[in-house]
Amino acid sequence: MVDPVELTKIVETKVCRTSSRKYYRFRKTSFYGGCATADCLGCNLRCAYCWAQKKVWTPEKFGKFYTPREVSEKLIKMNYSLVRVSGGEPIICKKHLLELISLFPENKLFILETNGILLNEDYIEELSNFKNIYVRVSLKGVDEKTFEQITGADGKFFKNQLNALELLKKYGIKYKAAILVDLFTENQITNLGIPNLEYETLIKYPFVMKRLRKKGINLARE
Ligand code: SF4
Numbered sequence: 001m002v003d004p005v006e007l008t009k010i011v012e013t014k015v016c017r018t019s020s021r022k023y024y025r026f027r028k029t030s031f032y033g034g035c036a037t038a039d040c041l042g043c044n045l046r047c048a049y050c051w052a053q054k055k056v057w058t059p060e061k062f063g064k065f066y067t068p069r070e071v072s073e074k075l076i077k078m079n080y081s082l083v084r085v086s087g088g089e090p091i092i093c094k095k096h097l098l099e100l101i102s103l104f105p106e107n108k109l110f111i112l113e114t115n116g117i118l119l120n121e122d123y124i125e126e127l128s129n130f131k132n133i134y135v136r137v138s139l140k141g142v143d144e145k146t147f148e149q150i151t152g153a154d155g156k157f158f159k160n161q162l163n164a165l166e167l168l169k170k171y172g173i174k175y176k177a178a179i180l181v182d183l184f185t186e187n188q189i190t191n192l193g194i195p196n197l198e199y200e201t202l203i204k205y206p207f208v209m210k211r212l213r214k215k216g217i218n219l220a221r222e
Helices: 004-015 068-077 094-102 121-127 144-151 155-170 186-192 206-214
Strands: 020-029 035-040 064-066 082-087 109-114 133-139 174-180 198-200
Touching: 004 020, 020 068, 020 082, 020 094, 035 068, 064 068, 068 082, 068 094, 094 109, 094 121, 121 155, 133 155, 144 155, 155 174
Parallel strands: 035 082, 082 109, 109 133, 133 174, 174 198
Antiparallel strands: 020 035, 020 064
16 A cells, blocks of 8 residues: 655655756646646656556656756746646655745746645645745545545545644645546535535546556546
8 A cells, every 4th residue: 555655755855856847848838827847747646547656656767857947947938827737746845845935026827736635734834924825735535445545545644634734724725625526426416515626537548447446446537
C-alpha cells in the first residue's frame, strides 16, 4: 500500500533540488477559459485513473529542473491572467512553490491544483500570505474505502483532503473541491456534504480503463 508521506520523501529526492523543481511541459491551455500551464513531475499518490502516470510517476526519466524564476518567466510570457501548475503534485517541493507564487504580480491569479494530502496548517498558513492564489483540491474518493481503492494509499489519508478544505476556509484562501463524477453516484457525492463541488470527468484512455478494471473499480455513470 502507498504511504503518501513516505512516497513524498522519495519523490522529493527526484524532483526537488534546492529551490528548483522538475517539469516536463509548459503550455497554453483552454482550462478556466484559458491559462498558462506548467506541468510538474512527481506525485505522492498512485490514482488508478491517472492519465499522466507515465511521466509523473517516473520523474527520473523525463523533464528537467527549472528555477522558480525560469518557470514564472515562461508562464508570464504566455500572456494570460491565469497561471497554473498541474501535471503531478505541485505541493511537493515547498520551497520552490512558495518562491514561484511570490514571483507573479497581483494581476495574475495563481491556480494551485492539488490532492491536498500535504496541506497541513503550517503550509496553508504560508499560502495565506498570497492574495492572488486559488486552490483546487481534487478529492480522490467519497470515503476512506473509495479513496483507498482509487489511490492505492491507506484510506486514513482521505481525511487529509477534507482537513485541507477546512483549513483553506479558515485561512480565507479562495478554494474549491473537485471530484471525478464518473466514479460516484449522485447520492455518494451529495452525502459528502461539500458545497460548490466542481465536477471533473474521466479521460477514458484505454490504459486508464484497463487499470480501473484491474483494480475492480466500476464507473457509476456511462
Ligand atoms: S494525484 Fe493526480 S497526478 Fe497524482 S496520481 Fe492522482 S491523478 Fe495522478
